[in-house]
Amino acid sequence: MKYRKLGNTNIEVSEIAFGAEFLVERPYEDTLELIKACEANGINFVDCWMSEPDVRSHLGRAINPNRDNWVIQGHIGSTWQDNQYVRTRDMDKVIPAFEDFMERFQIDTLDFGMIHYVDQIEDYENIMNGPFIDYVRKLKSDGTIAHIGLSTHNPEIGILAAENPEIELLMFSINPAYDMFGAMDDIEEYRKEDAFDNDFSSVNPQRAEIYDLCEKNGTALTVMKGFAGGNLLADETSPFGIALTPVQCIHYALEQKGVSSIFVGVKTVDELMESLKYCNAGDDEKDYAEVLKNAPLHSFKGQCTYCGHCQPCSSGIDIAMVNKLFDLAKNQDEVPASVNEHYHNLKYNANDCIACGECELRCPFEVYIVDVMLDAQDLFGF
Known part of the structure; x- marks a missing residue:
């Protein structure tokens, strides 16, 4: 396992991290098995956005014996109401939900307190000019969270966050398919059957700008949705008409400027091991460019994907x-x-x-x- 520093922080995390979203309604034994497999293979970074109480309790219990070895992303604004997940900015709900997170994880300090799931400009502006950010700032000043982060799928929000020195970490959805989309304020747009029917044949430069800004400003950049919800891993669901492997998807994400780590959502240890093949994969196994070049749908021919295969330049040009x-x-x-x-x-x-x-x-x-x-x-x- 290789490790990368998170932006301007002094924290080093594994290139491959554990996204715990598939632990909902699973017994503690499943969580423990996956955490032990992560630890045995050098993974030291976990994200938990889920508000379901058992997920938090199970993760906290499994991580607790080796807490000092783990870096944790926890989300502020993800709540459990009437036995279901609800994203909210209602402080009467936000505060007890976050206190519940800390209690169930059995921690006094959270490494990254994530402003949860901000995909609309109005939502971002309200957060940054209201009681929500005041609460987050207080958590940091009190030492309850060490760093402030934000998660989004919208590149317009990503740019705002990368330009905001108060945001130390940006969690963003990155994969070859999503990188062709423009700004969207609803993640469901990615999942529509006709989402890729238009001329999506080159990387959206606005998304590429995020990666450059994060690297330039020292904003840590972590990746979610690296497999596009699993759609990229099968010919039938891939928007390119051809499947990529977990190794290729991981390599795509880690090649982007500013990226420190990618969270892989897995249900089993076997699925985790498929992602961990990246650690020992050769260049041919990692190369996604040839797959995209020969994809039967949405050809990239003549379109720069910023993959860097053209380098080195004899004149030193990037x-x-x-x-x-x-x-x-x-x-x-x-x-x-x-x-x-x-x-x-x-x-x-x-x-x-x-x-x-x-x-x-x-x-x-x-x-x-x-x-x-x-x-x-x-x-x-x-």
Whole structure:
């Protein structure tokens, strides 16, 4: 197992982490078996957004003997009402639900207190300008939580969080399919049968901007929904018409800039071991580019996916980054100031391209990279 630092914190976590969402209505013995398997294989990071009381109690009990070895993400705003999960900003519900979390996990300090599931701009603004954030700040000042985090599926919220120095960790849904979507304020949009029927043939640059911002600002970035709810793992449900392996999905997530760790949701130890194959996988097993290149649906031919296979550049250009910034700017009435600044702060940019074409020979998606560099020169100037 390899470990990565979480943003500007001094905390190191396993690249593969445990997402406990499938422990609902399961006996304690199942939780204990999975936690022991995690510990035996070097996993030291767990996320619990579930409010179901037994899940919290079982996890707390299983982790307690080795608590000092674990880093825990716990969610504020996830509540249990009338025997079901409810996301809420009602402080009369939020506070006792979080106190319940701490009690059931048998901890005095939570490593990351996550502002739970923020997918609407209005919700984000209300949180950041009201009693919810006041409560979170108090938890941190009291030492009840060590760091503040936020979870979202919406790239617009992700950008706001990555730009907010108060948010130390962003939990975001990352996989090859979701990365083609624009901003959505409802995760259910991803699950609709016709969700991928349009021309989703390149990575949404807005999502790519999140990864760059997190790396630049030192905002820790952790990954959820790496398998798209399991849809990417079967030909029948993959939006590409062809399955990816857990290893390929994990590699895709961990390749994105700023990413520290990916939470894998598993039901059994056998499923966990399928994900852990990543630790010893070779480059061929990890490579998702060839799968996407030959996918029968939604071809990526001619579209940059920022995979980095084009590197190294003989002129030292970060080709994927230039492509991202160009994609962010090309459809705007004028180049956004932040994108323009980022481009001109690159050590080497499109103006340094010598048109050798070596990158094009390596690109699995047959992108005419030299043409992109020429277009970027025209767009951004000198």
